[in-house]
Each structure stands twice: as structure tokens, then as C-alpha cells.
Amino acid sequence: MSGYNIVGKPTPQIDSRDKVMGRARFTDDIPLHNPLHAAILRSPFASARILKVDTSRAAALPGVRGIVTGADFRRTFGVLVISKDEPAMAGNRVRYIGEPVAAVAAETAEIAAAALALIEVSYEPTEACLDPRVALKPVAEPLHPGLGRDNNLHKRVEQCYGDPDAGFAASPVVVEKRFSFASVTHAFTEPHATQVAIDGRGNLTVYSATQVPHYLHMAMAEVLEIPEHRIRVIKPHLGGGFGGKSDPFPHEMIAARLALQTNRNIRLRFSREEVFISHHGRHPTTLTMKLGYDPQQGITGIDADILIDGGAYGSFGVVTTYYNGVLLQGPYRIENLRFRSRRVYTNKPMCGAMRGHGGVNPRFAAEVLLDMALVQAGVDPCQGRIDMIHRPNTLTASEFRITSVGLKAGLEEAMRRSGWNEKYGKLPYGKGIGVACGFYISGSAAHIHRNDRPSSTVRLTIEFDGMVTVYSGAADIGQGIDTILAMMAAEVLGVGLDQVKVVVADTQLTPVDLGSYSSRVTFMAGNASRNAAIRMRRLLVAAACQLLELPPPAWEKPEPPADYFRQGRRSPDYSSDYLGPNPDYNDGFRLANGQVTHLGSGRSVPYLDAVRRALDGPGILQTHGTYRSPKLGGNYKGAAAGLSPTYSFTAFIVEVTVDPETGFVKVDKATCAHDCGTMLNPLAVRGQIEGCIHMGLGQALMEEIVHYDGAVQNAGFLEYKIPSAFEQPEVDLVPTPSDETEGPFGAKEAGEGPLAPIIPAIANAIHDAVGIRLTEVPMRPDRVLAAIRKAGAA
Amino acid sequence: MNTQLSGFEFERPAGLPALRALLTRLGREQRRFAVAAGGTDLMPQLKQRLVAPEVLVSLNGVGELAGIAVQDDGTLRIGALTRLADLVDSTLVRQHQPALAAAAGRVASPQIRNRATLGGNLLVNNRCIYVNQSPLNRTVHAPCFKVDGDVCHIVKSAVRGQLPQCQARFVSDTAPVLLLLEARLVLLRGRGERRVPLRRFYRNDGMERNVLRPGEVIGWIEIPPATGLQVDYDKLAVRNALDFPSLGVAVGVRRDAAGQPLELSVALTGLGTHPGCWRHAIADGASLSKVVAKACARAGKFATTYQQDFFPRDYRKKMIGVFIHRSLRRLGV
Amino acid sequence: MNTSNPAQPREHGVNDARVLALRVNGVLQQAIAKPGTTLLEFLREELGLTGSKRGCDLGECGCCSVLVDGRPMLACLLLAADVEGSEIRTIEGIADGEVLHPLQQAMVDEGAIQCGFCTPGMVINGVHLFERTPTPTRDEIRTCISATVCRCTGYNRIEQAFVTTAATLAAGGGKAGAQ
Numbered sequence A: 001m002s003g004y005n006i007v008g009k010p011t012p013q014i015d016s017r018d019k020v021m022g023r024a025r026f027t028d029d030i031p032l033h034n035p036l037h038a039a040i041l042r043s044p045f046a047s048a049r050i051l052k053v054d055t056s057r058a059a060a061l062p063g064v065r066g067i068v069t070g071a072d073f074r075r076t077f078g079v080l081v082i083s084k085d086e087p088a089m090a091g092n093r094v095r096y097i098g099e100p101v102a103a104v105a106a107e108t109a110e111i112a113a114a115a116l117a118l119i120e121v122s123y124e125p126t127e128a129c130l131d132p133r134v135a136l137k138p139v140a141e142p143l144h145p146g147l148g149r150d151n152n153l154h155k156r157v158e159q160c161y162g163d164p165d166a167g168f169a170a171s172p173v174v175v176e177k178r179f180s181f182a183s184v185t186h187a188f189t190e191p192h193a194t195q196v197a198i199d200g201r202g203n204l205t206v207y208s209a210t211q212v213p214h215y216l217h218m219a220m221a222e223v224l225e226i227p228e229h230r231i232r233v234i235k236p237h238l239g240g241g242f243g244g245k246s247d248p249f250p251h252e253m254i255a256a257r258l259a260l261q262t263n264r265n266i267r268l269r270f271s272r273e274e275v276f277i278s279h280h281g282r283h284p285t286t287l288t289m290k291l292g293y294d295p296q297q298g299i300t301g302i303d304a305d306i307l308i309d310g311g312a313y314g315s316f317g318v319v320t321t322y323y324n325g326v327l328l329q330g331p332y333r334i335e336n337l338r339f340r341s342r343r344v345y346t347n348k349p350m351c352g353a354m355r356g357h358g359g360v361n362p363r364f365a366a367e368v369l370l371d372m373a374l375v376q377a378g379v380d381p382c383q384g385r386i387d388m389i390h391r392p393n394t395l396t397a398s399e400f401r402i403t404s405v406g407l408k409a410g411l412e413e414a415m416r417r418s419g420w421n422e423k424y425g426k427l428p429y430g431k432g433i434g435v436a437c438g439f440y441i442s443g444s445a446a447h448i449h450r451n452d453r454p455s456s457t458v459r460l461t462i463e464f465d466g467m468v469t470v471y472s473g474a475a476d477i478g479q480g481i482d483t484i485l486a487m488m489a490a491e492v493l494g495v496g497l498d499q500v501k502v503v504v505a506d507t508q509l510t511p512v513d514l515g516s517y518s519s520r521v522t523f524m525a526g527n528a529s530r531n532a533a534i535r536m537r538r539l540l541v542a543a544a545c546q547l548l549e550l551p552p553p554a555w556e557k558p559e560p561p562a563d564y565f566r567q568g569r570r571s572p573d574y575s576s577d578y579l580g581p582n583p584d585y586n587d588g589f590r591l592a593n594g595q596v597t598h599l600g601s602g603r604s605v606p607y608l609d610a611v612r613r614a615l616d617g618p619g620i621l622q623t624h625g626t627y628r629s630p631k632l633g634g635n636y637k638g639a640a641a642g643l644s645p646t647y648s649f650t651a652f653i654v655e656v657t658v659d660p661e662t663g664f665v666k667v668d669k670a671t672c673a674h675d676c677g678t679m680l681n682p683l684a685v686r687g688q689i690e691g692c693i694h695m696g697l698g699q700a701l702m703e704e705i706v707h708y709d710g711a712v713q714n715a716g717f718l719e720y721k722i723p724s725a726f727e728q729p730e731v732d733l734v735p736t737p738s739d740e741t742e743g744p745f746g747a748k749e750a751g752e753g754p755l756a757p758i759i760p761a762i763a764n765a766i767h768d769a770v771g772i773r774l775t776e777v778p779m780r781p782d783r784v785l786a787a788i789r790k791a792g793a794a
Numbered sequence B: 001m002n003t004q005l006s007g008f009e010f011e012r013p014a015g016l017p018a019l020r021a022l023l024t025r026l027g028r029e030q031r032r033f034a035v036a037a038g039g040t041d042l043m044p045q046l047k048q049r050l051v052a053p054e055v056l057v058s059l060n061g062v063g064e065l066a067g068i069a070v071q072d073d074g075t076l077r078i079g080a081l082t083r084l085a086d087l088v089d090s091t092l093v094r095q096h097q098p099a100l101a102a103a104a105g106r107v108a109s110p111q112i113r114n115r116a117t118l119g120g121n122l123l124v125n126n127r128c129i130y131v132n133q134s135p136l137n138r139t140v141h142a143p144c145f146k147v148d149g150d151v152c153h154i155v156k157s158a159v160r161g162q163l164p165q166c167q168a169r170f171v172s173d174t175a176p177v178l179l180l181l182e183a184r185l186v187l188l189r190g191r192g193e194r195r196v197p198l199r200r201f202y203r204n205d206g207m208e209r210n211v212l213r214p215g216e217v218i219g220w221i222e223i224p225p226a227t228g229l230q231v232d233y234d235k236l237a238v239r240n241a242l243d244f245p246s247l248g249v250a251v252g253v254r255r256d257a258a259g260q261p262l263e264l265s266v267a268l269t270g271l272g273t274h275p276g277c278w279r280h281a282i283a284d285g286a287s288l289s290k291v292v293a294k295a296c297a298r299a300g301k302f303a304t305t306y307q308q309d310f311f312p313r314d315y316r317k318k319m320i321g322v323f324i325h326r327s328l329r330r331l332g333v
Numbered sequence C: 001m002n003t004s005n006p007a008q009p010r011e012h013g014v015n016d017a018r019v020l021a022l023r024v025n026g027v028l029q030q031a032i033a034k035p036g037t038t039l040l041e042f043l044r045e046e047l048g049l050t051g052s053k054r055g056c057d058l059g060e061c062g063c064c065s066v067l068v069d070g071r072p073m074l075a076c077l078l079l080a081a082d083v084e085g086s087e088i089r090t091i092e093g094i095a096d097g098e099v100l101h102p103l104q105q106a107m108v109d110e111g112a113i114q115c116g117f118c119t120p121g122m123v124i125n126g127v128h129l130f131e132r133t134p135t136p137t138r139d140e141i142r143t144c145i146s147a148t149v150c151r152c153t154g155y156n157r158i159e160q161a162f163v164t165t166a167a168t169l170a171a172g173g174g175k176a177g178a179q
């Protein structure tokens, strides 16, 4: 990127030295003063009534200081306002194996564990609902009777755009298949952990491994029934989230309740098994999809029937139910789309948001069907896709506003670099090449909690020594957002990265950011940081003008894009969020290398002089920046699902070797074209894409949660198979720029979009290698082998 | 699951005499004790409360039991406490029994191999998806025979006292190779010792897994010189790291001085309650492919295979023949 | 139906805890350990050396790797009492003051660190690799990396950091055994 000092340069994370030296503190590493150790008793029943919880023997054990049970919590909670159905602790019934039933705080972890063994719980087992199809049938006692249904349906969404049936009728090619997907889980390396410090005034400081400090703060106040101002949530270094830490969790409430009860600091950490039991992973899904294709028109229609197994509680499930359908509207043009999507409750650990949330499984189905259709129609799978990719600045069927799209050129380049034309259909038996595309939201345009506040606010200060501090509620979960926030400020203010500190994810010190989910942080918090820095820049430039005895520049208020105010917003002054496209500062100055230089005259003042001059009057140098999504979309129910200020686009070309004797699939190479607009930090973008490849590869070939009577049977890294270094392919990243005027310096998301398409790309490559179409994911060797043998027999 | 360990005493005798004395005393006092070498198999079981000894006896102070040497008659003598990593790196082993080094190199991960011992690997506990679980999980499914319960979740009709009582599967990666190499174990107990051929060591049960007596330890593993024998080992596992063998196949070919194959041998791990091992003479003029087919058929019938693993059972069985053929190809047959 | 946790706590003597002395990062450290105290607990809880991470406590993730007498081992599978007399090196003892080991530097520079939870384990294993084999093959690198689970990076950058380190060492930069 020309003209930038910082943006676009490969930049190691600002805290990577701390991490590589072992001194970065993760939640469980923080030493609290004389903490009690908490442990949770969990239900061995998938479905049961709790008749009695007798804690008297446990309470009598020396060293036990506090015990909580379901009776200590009156309110349920949930990340979505529309499904607050989860208790912090089971009250009179348990709904999954592993649900918290009681918890103890004791002087040592050993005593806490011993105390759990002394708690006697009388259960009356009831019939468990484990099969999602059965969940649709009437039952005497649904999991959540409050919904007023006679079955375990949680959410049903039916939408239709255009006329798919007419589309199919007019199509030369119509394909249809039934697909099934196992449940997969985040498997981040740092287990959940929470520590709660309590002070003499009863204020709680909650250190927690969470992606959503702000939501946790609010949920905790609600569940504990204490004022929000008595809580402070801090997210220390966090060892991976991928959506698995993006809900407020029962254990966080439990730790806080124990702190209030005992007036002592509390330390709570999960075993790896507890992480698996808490799950919140990708929904097991069965779906039937029909797709029509016409070489002249492209995709003529999609009809999908989707059933997702939500487990015991809601989590993000309502959103998932929508996403499974609405995220079929890209990356290709499609007018005729119909889907019925249902989420059911079952007596299993709950599913929620996981990287690529909601878009991954239907993407697999669509890309495999599309591949079949293109093959049938005799159209090259890459070329056919390229012809259908959304054009920039268009609206989709449900009015997603597509802004920048760089994928067309990216995929063309990927074809060249991977040697597609020389390889596709021409490799020897067992070797194959395949393609698939995808797109993803770059932050949800709609708020979970309805209010008129910005999605992200950043405060920025400069102290007398010239140190810039960015205060943001955004949560770095390993993706490197702290670094991005610092880069935004450094770029605009013309200082080095070493002159920018970040204070982040502390609900007392940092203004609100909604959290790390839906790929929103780089785009939204990045914009807020940039905007705060632009305001600060004006103060510095004004100070420089004083020192240089120049008139201050007259800043014109930039005009927001036309649809910014679409459909009239209620709140008065949103335009103040909008500070113009990048990187136009409108000030006639250059800030770089510690100098503030007037471009017209070439005269300059040292940065530090400008800072001190600016401090002279107010004594404090502080600005803020915000990000707020433009108003988007239609006005009907469900119109907000999937709306995002912008979308990323991805294509994968994957090369595989299939061993026809064993069915083993080795992914040899992945060529990726990912349009994330400007790559703010190419090192981080690369890392995100390679991480997506790893996770997608795992889901494609080996990862699956196995249940037996509702219990997770492979709750550890040995039996839940995540790919090792040996399975990871060689990766070639194809530059795929686009011009995203609303992103910070033109950036869009890179953390989730690349996950979905890698999976069908592998499937399509397997087809090219050995001529089989797999519809069950993971595509385990035994399934591959069975399909090969079946194909051979036919 | 609480993975903190407590409730046992720890002893680390310094030297073999001290170990013998300690084990004798513990036996006399009827204490429940467990022996730990590398502990890489035992520790997870302790943490999952699958074993609960009163005394944990570490072998790591018994230096006499570590080391590799070739005896005058050409026998390779490996101390039970020899770390797998040392086995992999040993020039002696690589020279004399490269297949053993290769198999040892397929166990778990490098850090585990740095600690894990050969003796421990031969005694690695049989595994089952219903037993290698946390206490919570085992409560859910009712404890099975292997943890003093009354059911088998694999063979629901199993009753107490009928062998095999328990279907937990044998998973050692090194045992198949050592079986083909006709290894012997030197077992130490009290002041005495006895030699047991490895092929007589294992029993057809996931609980009573071998003939080791209480208080007895493996001292050494002896591999007699075997001229003309070449062995190959490969394992079926989802990943190239960490995973226990879903199936492990060792194949041996014995040739005469002229290079003519005389004998084909096959050993399996990962499938049944114990390792399988068969030898097939290749009579003069017999068609090799017939012998191979026979070997595959024999191995395929070895054990009732159960769904205990990532891979479905019929898949694992199908792979036996595939693996035998591949090994033979690598062995140049 | 009544259930209580099956693992009943056992009584044990008061004298089962004792002072244990271990050489950690070149310093003789003394702290209380019980027979069941793992090396990982000893380092993290008693000595406050929290750089070694507890990802699973069952030997399945590699995040707790430390060097015991120069070799990487899983601290969660070792009893502290069983390594008495050994020389322990943790991630805290790898850099030479503020001068990073070439592998640490390469991990930073190549973007091999995302959340950083697996990083100490990766570094510990890598340090040992380079002490043994200054110019490892790609397969040796992968074997070394495969010992530790990383969920963020997909391992490509980590592998690259190892390749870079080998090049640095070959060019005579840094010293593999920095202590």
C-alpha cells in the first residue's frame, strides 16, 4: 500500500514478545490475593428432575467456605435478548449431561473437589430427547415449556425470495441432495477460566476468558441482581475463542455468586472435559438442498430445508437458524431463494456460534451441488463461478448491501497460480483439484441489544510524553485486534507503533465495544480507532498551526454515502460518526517520523512540540471515535439477519491426494483468494486464513463430537481429532484487493469467511480425484473408501 | 473433572536392590501399589481415577534398568526403563532392529517419547472408549467391568467371569514388532527372575491383560539375533501425531542366504484384547501370493472387532490386508 | 436415584507434603509439594512460573512442555517428586535476559503467534530441536511441531519460524543454547 507508514506492513502482534517469553498473563495465570478455589458439580443425567440437593455434608467439610445451588439464582440469561433460557445453575431440572448443579468454594482445589463428592443430589430421570427429528414430534414435557409448544422446536424460519420453482422449471440442470454434518467444536487451547476479586465495598472485578466483556458485564448484573456499576469485567490475554467464548457462561455467574457469598476472591478454571461439555460449537445439521443452474443465467434457484440440533439452550441459535438460510445469497447472484430452517432443543450440550457461524454447512451443500451442476452443464467449475460472483454495489435478494467485491480477479489469479486449467480433470486417478467460494459478514449491522449507541467507541489520549493510548472495549482473542487498534492510531498520528499503547477489554476503563464475534472488530473497532485518531490529529494540526503561525485548516464535514441515513434514523447526530473515506484527512499536513509538516510551506514542528502545545490549554488531550453501521435492509420480520456494512469474499482452489485403498485424503495445497479489502496487517490476515484452513480441514476430514446416550465421548484432544502440523497443506495466498470505502483504510474481515469454502473445495477436489460425491461431513477415510467401492461396483 | 492427584504415597527407590526390597515389603504389607516408569500411560489414568494406588513406586531411580547392549551371542538387551526416544536414536537398535526404532518412533508425540519407556509401552493399558473417560462420564454410563462395574458397554451380553471379560483393546505400538522378533521378557520379582517369551505374555482379556504377577516388574527385553529377518511396521491412525493405533500391523519376512523368502509373519495391535501373531512358512515352490492371502485371511479373522474407536470396525478389519500388502511392498516382496 | 461423585476422597497423613528442591532455570527452588503434585502445578502454583500452560492436564496438548535435563517433556504428566535432581528449564528461562532465542525471535517476526497459548510449548520443543539438529529437515520440524496443539495458526507460520531459525543459525546468528 503506497503512502502508508504502518498500514499494510506485516506487523507482529504488539504483545508477541510477552507471549513468546511466557510472561503474558492469561486468566488462570493471574495471582489473586488468597483466593478460594471453586469447583462445579455437574449432572450425570441428560434429562432429569432435581428432587433435592443436599449440601450439608459438603458444608461441614473443613475448608469449605461457600456453596451455591440452583436456588441461588432466580434469573435465566442468554446472549440473545430473544432467548434468555439458560440458568446459571440447574434449578429443578437438568437438560444435559454436564449441566452445573452445585458449586463449592474452598480453601484448596483439593478440598473443593472433595466437597463436591459429598453433595447429594436426588434426581428423577426423565426421558431424554437426543434425536433432532424426534424433537419435532409432540412430547409430554418439552425442554422449554415456556415457549408454549408441544414439541422441542426452538425456532423456525421460512423465507422465500423470488420464485425458485419457476427457476427450477426453466433450468436445464437441477440437482438435489441430502447432506449431514456432525457437530464440531472450537477446541481453543486455553480452557475457560474466571477469577473474581471482591473488594471491601462489595465491588466485583471479574477476570474472565471471554470474547464479550460487555455482554458478560450486563448479563452478570442481571443474573446476580446487582447494579451494573458494581461489576468490572477484564479480559486478560485470551487463548483462542472462535466463538466458543462469545456467550456469557454459567461458570462466570457461579464464580461471581460465590465471591458475593463468601466475600472472598474466587478462582475457577475448567478441565478440558468441561470445555467440551460446555461446547457452544457448530450445530449438527441435516439439510436437503435443491439447486437449479442455467449456463446463461447462473443459479436459477435454491431451495433448502434445514434442521439444526441446538442442544439444551438457545445461545446464538436464533441467529444460526437465520444464517443457515440467508447466507446462501452470496457470493453469487441469486434471485430465487427459499429456505425452511428449524432449530430444535435436545438434551445435549448446547450449540452456538462457531467461526463461520451459520454459513458453513449450507455453504458446503451449495458448493457441492453447484459443482455437480457445472459438471453436468459442461461448464468449467472456476469459470462458471467467476461469471456469477456478485458485482460491486448491488443489493441481494434480501437486500444485503454488497459494496466492494474483489473476488473475480482474485479467483482468476488463483486459477493461474494453481495451474487450474492444466490440472482440472487431467490429473491421474487419486489426484484432484477442486474449487469453492464463499462470503461472510464483516460485523452484524444490527445490535443484539436495541439501542442507539455506536457499535464501537474508542477513546484516545496523548500524554505529555507523547505516548498515545487507545482505550477500547474490543477483545483481542488471539486474532491481533490490539495490534490493529494501535496501527490505526499510529498511522493517522504519524508515530511509531512503539509509541502507542492499548488499554483494552476492561469495562471500567474502556468505552463499549460489543465484542469479538461476527467478524466485527477490525471493521468496527478499527474504524472507531481510526476516527478517534483523526480527531486527535486535528488537535495536533491545530497546535502545529499555532506554532507555525498558520491559520488552522478549515475542515469540511465529509458527506456520508447516500444510504447512510436510509429510512430515517431516530437519533439526531449520527453523521458525527462519519469522518470520510480513507485516507483523506483534509488538513494539508503530513504526520510522520516525529514531525508535523505543513505540506504547503514544507515547514514542520516536532510531534512532541505539537502535543505539548495542544496540551497547554485543556491540560488533557483526549478524543473519541465511534463506529455505527449505516441503516440497512428491509422492514419485514427477519430482514436484519445477515445484514452487514460490508462482506468479505473468498475462493479456494484445493489440491488433494486420495488414497483409493484406504480412503485417506491428504490436502496437498490450498490456493486462497480472500478479499478482505485492504490487508491492514498482512501477517495477521495470513494467520487468519491459515487458521481457517486448519479448522476447515478438521471439519472436512476428521472432527466430530461423538455422543453416547447424550454424553460427549471424546471430550479431549486425543479423541477429538484436530489436525496436526502434518495434515496442514501448503498455502498460497493470492492478493485479492478491493476498494472498500467504508472500512478502516479499506479493510474488511478475514477471520471467518475463509473457513466455509475450504470444506466444499476439498469435497470437490475429492470428486476430481476419484469421482465420488460425499454428503456426510466429516469425510472420514471409511466414508471415502465406501463411496469409492460403491462407485467402482456401479 | 478434577485432575489433581492426591491420596497416595510416593516412593522412588534408588537402584535395583532397593526396588526389589520395596516391592517385597509392599507385597508383604498387602499395600495397593502401582509402578510407574515414564508415567505417560499411568498418569492420565490416575487423573481419571481409573487406578487408585496407595503407593506409587517410581522406577526412575533404578538406573540399572535403562540402557541398550548387545550380548556376546548377539542378543540385543534393552532395559525396560529405556526411553522410547533413546530407542529411536540408538545406533545399536537402528543397526540391529530398525523396525523397533521405527515402531517406537510412532508412539504418541516427541515429548511423550522422551519420557515413555519400552517396558511401559509393552504394558500400556488396554483402552476402550467407555472406560478411558472421566468419573462423570463413567457415572453416566454405569461403570463397566474394567472399573469394578457389572456391565460391558461393548458386549452387552457379557457376564462376570466369562473370558474375555473385557473388550478394551490392546494398543501398544512396539509389541507387534517385538513379537515378530521373538523377544523375551526378563521379569523380576523378589530376589528372583524369570524369562517369558513375549508371545506367551499377553492374555485374551482387557482386564487380566498379561501374566505379570503382583510385584513383578519387567527388567529387560531381550531380542535374539535373527539373521535374514526383516520387519516392517505401520499403523492406522487419523493423524500422524498423538493417536493410538486404530490398527497396527507388523509384517516380517525371513529369507535364506540367497534371498528367497522362507517365512512370512504378521502381528497386529489395536484390534483385539491382545496382540495377534502368526507365522506362515513359505514352502519350496509354494506360490507367495497364496501364502500372503492366507496370512491376510488369518489376520482378518483374528478378533471380533468392536466399535471402540474413531474408525468403524469393518473399516479397521478391511485395512489389515491393505497394510500387509503395503508392508510387503516396502520389504521388497 | 441418588448420585454422588464416585471418587471418594481418601484420608492421608499430614506428613505427606514435604519441601522439594528443584533446579529451575538454573536456580535452586524450594517449595512444598505433595506426592501427587505434578511438575506443572509445582511450577505454576508454587513457583508462580505461569508461562507453562495447562491446556488439558492429561498429556494431550503439549502446552505444558518443559525441558527436563534438556529434553522436552509434559510437565502435567510428571510428578514433581519424580524429577527431583533434574535440571528444569521453562519458557521463562529460554531468553537471555531480553535477548530472545533465535526461535523466539522468528516466532515473533513470522507471525507464528496468535493467541500465544501454545507458544511456550512450541518454543520449548523447538529449542530442543535446534540444540540437537541445527539444520532440521521439514519432516523433523513437523514432528517437533506436531507435539503441541495449536488451534489458531494452522501451523504454517510456526513451521516458517522454524525454517527461518535454521537459516539464522546456519548463518551464525544467535546461539541455539542461549541460557
Ligand SMILES: Cc1cc2nc3c(=O)[nH]c(=O)nc-3n(C[C@H](O)[C@H](O)[C@H](O)COP(=O)(O)OP(=O)(O)OC[C@H]3O[C@@H](n4cnc5c(N)ncnc54)[C@H](O)[C@@H]3O)c2cc1C
Pocket: A718, B034, B035, B036, B037, B038, B039, B040, B041, B042, B043, B044, B059, B080, B081, B084, B106, B107, B108, B109, B112, B115, B116, B117, B118, B119, B120, B121, B122, B123, B124, B125, B171, B172, B173, B174, B216, B217, B218, B219, B242, B243, B244, B245, C058, C059, C060
Ligand atoms: C496423548 C497420548 C498419546 C499416546 N499415544 C500412544 C501411541 O500412539 N501408542 C502407544 O503405544 N502408546 C501411546 N500412549 C501411551 C503411552 O505413552 C505409551 O504407551 C508409553 O510407552 C508408556 O510408557 P511409560 O513408561 O510412560 O508407561 P507408564 O505409564 O509408566 O506405565 C504403563 C504401565 O506399565 C506399568 N509398567 C511400566 N514399566 C513397568 C515395568 N518395568 N515393570 C512392570 N510394570 C511396568 C505401569 O505400572 C503401568 O501400568 C499415549 C499416551 C498419551 C498420553
Ligand code: FES
Pocket: C053, C054, C055, C056, C057, C058, C059, C060, C061, C062, C063, C064, C065, C074, C075, C076, C077
Ligand atoms: S497440559 Fe500437559 S499436555 Fe496438555
Ligand code: FES
Pocket: A189, A239, A240, A478, C112, C113, C114, C115, C116, C117, C118, C119, C149, C150, C151, C152, C153
Ligand atoms: S497461537 Fe493460539 S493455540 Fe497456537
